[in-house]
Amino acid sequence: MAGGGSGVTREPGGLRAALGGLTTRGRSFLAAGLAAAACAYLLGQAELLRVGLLLAALPLVCVLVLHRTRYRVAGSRTLAPARVPAAAESRVRLRVENVARLPTGVLMLQDRVPYVLGPRPRFVLDRVEPGGSREVSYRVRSDLRGRYPLGPLQLRLTDPFGMCELTRAFTAFDTLTVVPRVEPLPPVRLAGEAAGYGDGGHRSLALAGEDDIIPRGYRHGDDLRRVHWRSTARHGELMVRREEQPRKACCTILLDTRAVAHHGSGPDSAFEWAVAGAASTALHLLERGYAVRLLTDTGSTVPGPAGGGFAGGESSDTAGLLLDSLAVVEHSDAAGFTAAYEALREGAEGLLIAFFGALDEEQAALVGRIRRRSTIAVAFVLDGDAWSRGPGGIRLSPGGPPVAERLRMLRAAGWTALPVGPGVALADLWRAAGQSETAPAGAVPGQGGAGDTERSGADA
Template structure:
């Protein structure tokens, strides 16, 4: 039933013979069988042959229906299509089901049922009256979840019944599909912090500098390369045609850090502080990719997405849509970590040129605030959205905890643009507030790299 093509239905119980057929008897069929047996016993005791014939008829009818239905081999194929397969939380997706009768005989009454997790809604059921030979039926239903995650759909089940309603058998398909519910993404306004706001520009570092003939780094010839770029010295050295690399601008980099420590967040559910941080991370990632940045998702555990390649960033070497999809899939299933600190993330960040750093942080004690402050050292610009889970647990209007202001001050003194996140506030407003704080405080000193706040 996956997108790859229709799948045939199979008996859910396997080869059970008569036992499987009898297990499929409906209440009506069991009643007829019991009445027939009772009538046959009474006829034998009373010596009434006519009553015996009636009893045999009542008992044999459901058995015949069960046997015929069990031996009926409908060649039915089904497929499922999700539209879309990746949907934001609180948004609806539509599931399209298609049934094809690939046999030469028409089917009887069919009940179509799809297995759906309860969080997506009630289990859908459809009744298909009669599908002619070579015919097709298409139905659809909607699913919706307020909770992000990956949810299996299937297997699809068919319930077969006889014309008298004596027996009902279930046959199922074997494949599943997966619906990915990603965090909600909020559109962010284009603002500017420090450095250039676009992904390319004269102020960007070049992947290869303009160098002399001896410093040229060649590569193998590819179909379509200009022959005027052939590097004859390297060609003679390697024994194959080599060409000079063109100077290529490197995209501005942006690292988005998500704090997932269980100690840093309280509460659960769609309106919790942690879910806001995940949604904010998704919004920042999509926004920076759309602005032309090479982006990396980093968590407090030190794990980065899309991976630990040469630089770990995505957007320059692969399509932005693919990178965004990979990071959204990761955020769809991200959960609290057991870590107590941000030291692993700091070890990753201090290893090289990280460009712009955007962090979504939970509760910080003095030690973790100090670690977070050190992350700013190698970044051209850094902005932190700090959540107070205690205030979020109290709801909108809840009084923030006193130590939070001290933590914000420590981050700002280290060069961060630190913004407190009140309960229920949209990220777009805080995005503008960060730009206002930057403009008020003036550009922070950098440590040899530039970054943009776009």
């Protein structure tokens, strides 16, 4: 019964399991019949004995008939869509088909869904003719990211008198993936990088000039117009000029998942904002041709199709794989960024985008050293003090260290650091990052400060 698949219900496990399906009415009839039979035996009343036997026999006969009923019912489930953003709805369609030669009785259809997706859906289906089918649908919705199993589908059979109910279940189930909400970002030019590096289609010559050309041997199929005659005469064999080598723009997105760095929980928490921000940034850069690598504070890299990252310009399946990975990202027990520093020290060149929670002085200094191998580094630092306050400015949890001091330390290390408070749109912050290398702690996102300076940089 996976999406678009089918299955046949399992038979109940023997007559004992069928007796366990007696309803309250059936148990009451059985108990009344046995009591009447016992009283008839003690009082010597033959008429009362007949009544007692009738009362006791009726639920037992219903159990036997229902147990011997051989319904062959196939079912399928379809999710439209199977991957949805948080707070969006998905429609689930159930199809039940009678593949037997006999009609069914009244069927109660029930699908198992996690509590977070809503109440368990139940449907009553009328008599289904041989070869006939019935379709029903319901909607599911979740404000929380994650992967949620749907199913297995269950059919509840009952007799006409309501004495017994049996449940027959399918074996297959589907999975609904709730991914972070993605916010469209404006195209900006980030400061600090050599011109042209941010162009995903940029191509650079491997050589500085005509005299510095490093030729290679001729291969079958090479264009003869690329033959380098000077080198051919020198080596005594055909030599051809090398083609221009593509230079791929790359980006590393660092996501802070430390539990100690984020306050609160739920769809409006700081951690969920950071995850949604990482998803929005990654998809934005993929669309612009960047090769994106997603890294967490634990040093683990979210694997892409090739095992190391996600290449820009690929099909929509690439974005789906990245969102699926972010759908199941949870808090880590790490205390700092040592593991991420080791992972980035090997070769974190190119663009570096980070989403940080609360930073203490030691971790801010370590993050400053992470910046050294990157040509551009942009940090979105969640203001722990602002996120720890509820409506009306009421503090809900202890606030983190002052964000202004942490921003100053990151900017001194070369980061373009921006504070993030609750309710701030990532698009405004992204635009502000493109307008200035630094932004004052109290600046309004999207507006440059007094010390803003424009610099050549990468298109992102």
